[in-house]
Amino acid sequence: MPPAHPFDDDKLREECGVFGVVGVADAASFVALGLHALQHRGQEAGGIVTHDAETGFNQARRIGLVRDNFTSPEMMARLPGPIGIGHVRYSTTGSKGQTAIRDVQPFFGEFAMGGAAIAHNGNITNALQLRRELIERGSIFQSSSDSECIIHLMARSMGRNIPDRMEEALRKVEGAFSIVAMTRTKLLGCRDPLGVRPLVLGKIGDGWALASETCALDIIGAEFVREVKPGEMVVITAEKGVESHFPFRPNRSRFxxxxxxxxxRPDSILGGRSVYETRENIGRELAKEAPVEADLVCPVPDSGTPAAIGYALESGIPYAMGIIRNQYMGRTFIEPTEQIRNMGVRLKLNVNRALIKGKRVILVDDSVVRGTTSRKIKEMILDAGAAEVHFRIASPPTAWPCFYGVDTPQREKLLAATMSEEEMREHLEVDSLKFISLDGLYRAVGEAQGRDDNAPAYCDACFSGEYPVAPSDMMEQGFQAKTAAE
Structure with a gap:
């Protein structure tokens, strides 16, 4: 199966999305809706596990989109019960490209005190080390996913119940993780001590929900209660509500x-802030840092849109939809033969020629990874008769790979790892190229003084090369992390 955007390999791939509910009738339908709202976080595969008093645990794991797999009455009827969890996946570890059904989450395990299912967003940075140790002790792995390590660690724990076993297992895990898990009666959620990956808690009627983002609570009509805190584990039952545990030593958050x-998604809330408003603020900061005389501000749709609006508002230059996205360009539209691939982004994006011709255009995009798509878009804009093309990027240069649940190329394939900003401008052949500074990005997300280099408030390793959790497995394979001298 081709990737979600077979003609665009120039974006960082979203990690995964997790969702769970307890204390509702027909939990599977709520989970399917929640996963649909989180589809942007993973389009390769999805799975749902539920529990019903009569039928026990029920599960379905499928390749493809939620809408294609979890909408039929027949499928939903096979997943009865008042408690359920789900997962949408993009492969960041394990098999790449062709997703194997064995790697699709949630994973299920049968323990002495009953069954449990678990779904994981993030990446375990010591998974290879843990896998070796577990295999040497007799564990038999069924998947290539790092998430399965947690199930095996739970199986070897001597904890009195499944929440205790999960706590013990997670203390042995390094990296970034937001987890939803379930037993026959309990819904569990946990974030890593640094809170790198998101997880939120919601209330729906007499029941409760956990989700990667607030937009998934909105779709089921749940009330957003709060974010699960970094290092917190919540244990939720329909009868007792939410119990909070802190199995890890307190640590400073690095979201x-x-x-x-x-x-x-731009309609989600992160850290009490609207994602849309934050992205608009990023555009405003970018306009302050990198002004340029031009006739139009145009977003690279759709991810560049809020920042482009902010840039236009701050600069006073008119905002315009100079590039139109084909909303129906899906993975099954046409087999991506070499001839079709050569059409590049034209299958997904088209230039509004009447608007662009003769204009000095500022193109606002969220990031530059390899630079391949940026060059194609620039060519399309010039072919349409633009007088000048200026790129403004709503993030600092992406110069380091992420090991916390994001699929990034090897460092040498990242344009910013091998070129200066001016060299990138020459490579892209544009009139100007400017990225927002790291301080500017911090100001846009609410840190008025910019980045505190001694105690950064966020994980920004993809920009700074400063990894808050050592990427143990990758360093074992020879990856050279940034040193203090750099």
């Missing part, structure tokens, strides 16, 4: 700043 830039 992923790229969630504000790109990953999260």
């Amino acid at each position: 992923c700043i790229f969630e504000h830039v790109y990953f999260s």
